[in-house]
Amino acid sequence: MAYRQTPAIEAKLQDNKTRILKAARALVSEGGWQEAQIANVATTAGIATGTVYRYFPSKAELFADVLSRVSQREVDVLTDIAASDASTQERIHSMVTTFVIRAMRNPRLAYALIAEPCDKAIDEVRLQYRAAISEVIRGVIEAGQTDKRFRNDVRADIAATVIVGGFMEGLIGPLSPLANTAQMNEADQRVEIETLANQIAALACSSIAAKAG
Structure with missing residues (x-):
């Protein structure tokens, strides 16, 4: 049987993506594209750098x-x-x-x-x-x-x-x-x-x- 994500997991995944996007926008607002390095985005979002790459394979x-x-x-x-x-x-x-x-x-x-x-x-x-x-x-x-x-x-x-x-x-x-x-x-x-x-x-x-x- 195919694996189906639970609503809780889907919500967590969506929350992570939202946090990443908010963090990236905040950093761009402060210092432009150069400021929004993946490591900075991860720190601002409060998640691991690898997690950012799970949602966005590249900067x-x-x-x-x-x-x-x-x-x-x-x-x-x-x-x-x-x-x-x-x-x-x-x-x-x-x-x-x-x-x-x-x-x-x-x-x-x-x-x-x-x-x-x-x-x-x-x-x-x-x-x-x-x-x-x-x-x-x-x-x-x-x-x-x-x-x-x-x-x-x-x-x-x-x-x-x-x-x-x-x-x-x-x-x-x-x-x-x-x-x-x-x-x-x-x-x-x-x-x-x-x-x-x-x-x-x-x-x-x-x-x-x-x-x-």
Whole structure:
């Protein structure tokens, strides 16, 4: 008879995996991909190094899973905005500002997700993440072209790719571990982030806005 895991064992296995992923994310948030060595992940999770390898045969697979899970949450947030009743222009503006503000809440993690040099396996997930965000934005741009708010002389998929590339590139400097926003007090930091978010969003919207008249 085939062996079947008991509910208790299945729960323990799932708990171990959750602890590993939480530990890896915490370490990436503190010091980027280089900080999240398998031995560090195991120590932070309170388990043996060999146990980590039982769930993730390589560091690259662990990192790819962390990136995939965090990225999917951001895609889900933008998808909710895209499905709102706001105008198409308001939705694009809100999607960009929301992404920027959320990224700046945890700049070290966002820098790792967007720009930090990484293994090929991680970079492949990163590209999938960008493509998923571009697809959500493409849908709103197409709707805006239909309602005449957005220009029709550019392809929606190209416009979406340019917008995503633009706001991610615009974030690299502020997200960099060398940025000085962390030295500001909380109130000034909030104003700086909101200004950054609105400026990037305004540029994104103006690039696709229909010409008056």
